[in-house]
Amino acid sequence: MSKAFSAPGKALLAGGYLVIDPIYNAYVTALSSRMHAIITPTTTSTDRHIIIKSPQFVNGQWEYTITTNLAPPKEINGNNNPFLEAVLFIVLAYIQPESTYDLNIDIYSDPGYHTQENTTVKQLSKKKFLYHSRAINEVEKTGLGSSAGLVAVVTTALVSYFKPGQEADKDLLHNIAQIAHCYAQKKIGSGFDVAAAIYGSIIFRRFQPEIIDKVFHTLETNHDEFTSVLKSTVESNWNFKHTPCSLPKGVRLLMGDIKGGSETPKLVSTVLAWKRAQPEESSVVYANLDGANNNFITQLQNFNPQDLTPLQSAIQQIRKGLQEMTEKSGAPIEPPAQTDLLDKCQLIDGCIGGVVPGAGGFDAISVLILEESVDTLKQTTESNKEYYHNVTWVDLHEESEGIVLEDAKDY
Ligand SMILES: Nc1ncnc2c1ncn2[C@@H]1O[C@H](COP(=O)(O)OP(=O)(O)O)[C@@H](O)[C@H]1O
Numbered sequence: 394m395s396k397a398f399s400a401p402g403k404a405l406l407a408g409g410y411l412v413i414d415p416i417y418n419a420y421v422t423a424l425s426s427r428m429h430a431i432i433t434p435t436t437t438s439t440d441r442h443i444i445i446k447s448p449q450f451v452n453g454q455w456e457y458t459i460t461t462n463l464a465p466p467k468e469i470n471g472n473n474n475p476f477l478e479a480v481l482f483i484v485l486a487y488i489q490p491e492s493t494y495d496l497n498i499d500i501y502s503d504p505g506y507h508t509q510e511n512t513t514v515k516q517l518s519k520k521k522f523l524y525h526s527r528a529i530n531e532v533e534k535t536g537l538g539s540s541a542g543l544v545a546v547v548t549t550a551l552v553s554y555f556k557p558g559q560e561a562d563k564d565l566l567h568n569i570a571q572i573a574h575c576y577a578q579k580k581i582g583s584g585f586d587v588a589a590a591i592y593g594s595i596i597f598r599r600f601q602p603e604i605i606d607k608v609f610h611t612l613e614t615n616h617d618e619f620t621s622v623l624k625s626t627v628e629s630n631w632n633f634k635h636t637p638c639s640l641p642k643g644v645r646l647l648m649g650d651i652k653g654g655s656e657t658p659k660l661v662s663t664v665l666a667w668k669r670a671q672p673e674e675s676s677v678v679y680a681n682l683d684g685a686n687n688n689f690i691t692q693l694q695n696f697n698p699q700d701l702t703p704l705q706s707a708i709q710q711i712r713k714g715l716q717e718m719t720e721k722s723g724a725p726i727e728p729p730a731q732t733d734l735l736d737k738c739q740l741i742d743g744c745i746g747g748v749v750p751g752a753g754g755f756d757a758i759s760v761l762i763l764e765e766s767v768d769t770l771k772q773t774t775e776s777n778k779e780y781y782h783n784v785t786w787v788d789l790h791e792e793s794e795g796i797v798l799e800d801a802k803d804y
Pocket residue numbers: 447474475476477500501502529530534536537538539540541543
């Protein structure tokens with residue numbers, strides 16, 4: 394019998410860059426754009442066999458015959474997908490299944506994750522998805538965290554098959570997915586995207602990176618102990634903050650795509666190099682920005698629709714901090730074009746304010762606006778496209794749930 398799960402995309406509204414350091418709070422909103430996985434056991438095989446299909450993308454099929462639980466599997470046709478290989482590796486190394494299995498996993502992603510250009514709509518039983526004319530790594534992303542969603546949802550699907558019932562243990566899913574995502578990325582990001590894919594909207598403070606470092610260090614230096622270190626790490630308490638949250642009632646989040654695109658790793662390395670080179674200057678910028686981020690979180694919690702000023706000024710304060718970071722580090726986090734667009738959006742009636750989410754750059758803007766003013770904002774920017782930098786509003790809203798069980802019959 395098939396089982397289906399979905400995991401949300403994310404927007405990091407406050408805490409970009411600071412969140413890499415486990416002493417700072419970040420505010421992450423989970424989105425209605427979700428990644429889906431449907432797992433179906435097929436014939437009883439005398440083998441260990443897994444086929445993963447992502448039919449929205451050309452060449453979206455990856456087939457594995459598992460010969461060991463102790464190394465990443467190789468795709469039989471050489472069609473690599475590092476994120477899938479990492480999930481299979483870490484899940485199987487943790488679970489160590491003893492019997493044979495033959496599994497089909499189907500992946501679907503909601504429209505918000507990728508550009509919608511050159512797509513056709515396909516209606517499945519109850520859900521519909523956009524089909525692209527290119528391969529997954531050739532289609533432009535919008536920055537909602539497709540790999541984190543993929544890793545979270547495939548981890549959940551596999552755990553639900555091999556350890557039925559344990560997919561309800563979000564900490565377990567999180568720890569496995571976080572290790573797998575790091576393994577695939579070959580670097581340790583803050584992990585807020587994987588945490589939001591599992592837990593939903595959260596106030597997040599990072600776990601100690603050494604927790605994951607230890608697993609990879611054992612893999613490299615003491616292979617015999619790898620599975621026991623992996624098991625104890627997956628089952629331990631990582632002691633990090635992931636407090637559920639959601640935007641105040643009456644406030645809508647809009648994500649504006651500006652079709653620019655930025656490379657997050659490049660921005661991050663520029664900021665970290667500046668932080669190392671200018672410890673005093675950067676610590677002042679970090680402290681101001683941290684104050685602004687915490688004020689933003691407080692103002693969201695205390696939001697009163699009769700008085701928008703405190704939340705408006707918290708957003709202004711964040712922007713000031715990010716502008717300062719842009720100027721001092723040289724990384725284009727809130728570049729002048731984004732400043733202009735955000736300033737213009739803010740003047741529209743009912744708009745509380747906007748920021749460059751996450752790493753910033755030329756990817757997107759996030760805007761908080763009163764529910765009743767959403768149409769006005771859309772009409773205003775639509776009627777004067779050039780003035781508003783050709784921003785297009787992605788069809789999404791906050792959906793604060795993390796991983797959920799879906800009805801497999803809907804696909
Ligand atoms: N729908 C999908 N089906 C299969 N693989 C996917 C899908 N979405 C994302 N991926 C995997 O994740 C990779 C993109 O990850 P990454 O570059 O980190 O982008 P993002 O910032 O969206 O996470 C893709 O190249 C592919 O390996």
